[in-house]
Amino acid sequence: MAKQSKNTYYKSPMNYTGGKHKLLPQILPVFPKEINTFVDLFTGGANVAINVNANKIVANDLDSKVIGIYERFKDFPIEDILHHIEERIAQYQLSKTNKEGYLALRSNYNWAQDEPLDLFVLICYSFNHQIRFNNNGEFNMPFGKDRSSFNDSIRKNLISFRECIENITFTNKDFRELKVDKLKEGDFVYCDPPYLITDATYNEQGGWDFRCELDLLALLDRLNEKGVGFALSNVLTNKGKENELLKEWCKKYHTLHLSKTYANCSYHAKDKTTDTTDEVLITNYRVSVDLAEPGTDKTVETTWKQEANGTMSVLENKIV
Numbered sequence: 001m002a003k004q005s006k007n008t009y010y011k012s013p014m015n016y017t018g019g020k021h022k023l024l025p026q027i028l029p030v031f032p033k034e035i036n037t038f039v040d041l042f043t044g045g046a047n048v049a050i051n052v053n054a055n056k057i058v059a060n061d062l063d064s065k066v067i068g069i070y071e072r073f074k075d076f077p078i079e080d081i082l083h084h085i086e087e088r089i090a091q092y093q094l095s096k097t098n099k100e101g102y103l104a105l106r107s108n109y110n111w112a113q114d115e116p117l118d119l120f121v122l123i124c125y126s127f128n129h130q131i132r133f134n135n136n137g138e139f140n141m142p143f144g145k146d147r148s149s150f151n152d153s154i155r156k157n158l159i160s161f162r163e164c165i166e167n168i169t170f171t172n173k174d175f176r177e178l179k180v181d182k183l184k185e186g187d188f189v190y191c192d193p194p195y196l197i198t199d200a201t202y203n204e205q206g207g208w209d210f211r212c213e214l215d216l217l218a219l220l221d222r223l224n225e226k227g228v229g230f231a232l233s234n235v236l237t238n239k240g241k242e243n244e245l246l247k248e249w250c251k252k253y254h255t256l257h258l259s260k261t262y263a264n265c266s267y268h269a270k271d272k273t274t275d276t277t278d279e280v281l282i283t284n285y286r287v288s289v290d291l292a293e294p295g296t297d298k299t300v301e302t303t304w305k306q307e308a309n310g311t312m313s314v315l316e317n318k319i320v
């Protein structure tokens with residue numbers, strides 16, 4: 001599918017914690033203009049993979065359920081997917097208020113666990129559209145009463161997502177299994193791992209620890225030695241916590257401090273940060289002298305607006 005023009009971006013139908021859709025206007029322009037193979041190593045909602053331009057796109061995640069949903073989307077034309085979803089909604093009379101219907105579908109799904117599209121329907125009606133399984137492998141998100149449903153915006157996002165993923169290869173591996181040796185100059189790896197110092201449902205069972213962080217940083221160093229470009233999303237500080245390891249490691253590379261003030265988002269120098277969260281993009285290439293050097297006086301201000309269809313649109317990038 002042709003990528004959106006004028007810096008508007010497709011949005012995943014999965015409402016992923018830590019999803020990068022709102023940060024795309026700040027992240028995507030920083031990627032190299034020409035990419036041969038692009039690897040989205042922690043794809044989650046795949047917000048980055050569906051918007052990137054590259055000859056080949058690989059989207060990986062450790063979560064087999066999430067990758068299972070994407071594979072299933074690829075198996076069927078969009079009409080069949082929508083038909084399946086609508087059939088389930090009718091069968092269980094799903095709505096923003098029918099908790100019993102949601103719980104019935106949830107228990108039937110947990111009993112059989114064989115239809116990824118049913119899991120997608122459950123996520124549409126779950127609290128905050130989140131995905132979470134207990135230790136017995138059962139989907140256990142509560143009902144998203146009065147808020148969650150398969151609404152028009154998810155429907156629209158699903159239709160464009162289905163087109164975008166046509167040429168994406170999905171893989172379901174631990175990031176350490178990435179075959180670094182197969183990548184070369186011209187390829188690019190984007191990493192958006194769970195953050196060591198924040199919480200998310202995909203990290204509740206202690207999935208991401210200091211060992212994972214060390215292994216990822218070592219992998220990125222190996223990519224750098226091979227001349228493969230990378231960009232790493234992360235936070236250096238969050239609610240009083242600091243990621244000391246990352247703060248030290250990133251000194252070797254280039255760090256962009258991103259803004260979460262979406263009304264008028266801007267790249268900014270570190271010392272101008274007023275957020276308690278210092279959200280960064282660390283690259284192994286110089287994005288621009290002014291942008292990449294923390295402490296600089298220069299700032300790129302990105303003015304953006306949200307389109308009626310939910311996509312984000314950059315109006316202007318201005319160096320001030």
Ligand SMILES: C[S@@+](CC[C@H](N)C(=O)[O-])C[C@H]1O[C@@H](n2cnc3c(N)ncnc32)[C@H](O)[C@@H]1O
Pocket residue numbers: 012016017018019020021041042043044045046047048060061062063173174175176192193194202207208212
């Ligand atoms: C912050 S989310 C990615 C969000 C994504 N960039 C987006 O915009 O939707 C991090 C993802 O890393 C995945 N993950 C956690 N541990 C992993 C591992 N060891 N290897 C690969 N993926 C992992 C989680 O399942 C989760 O989907």
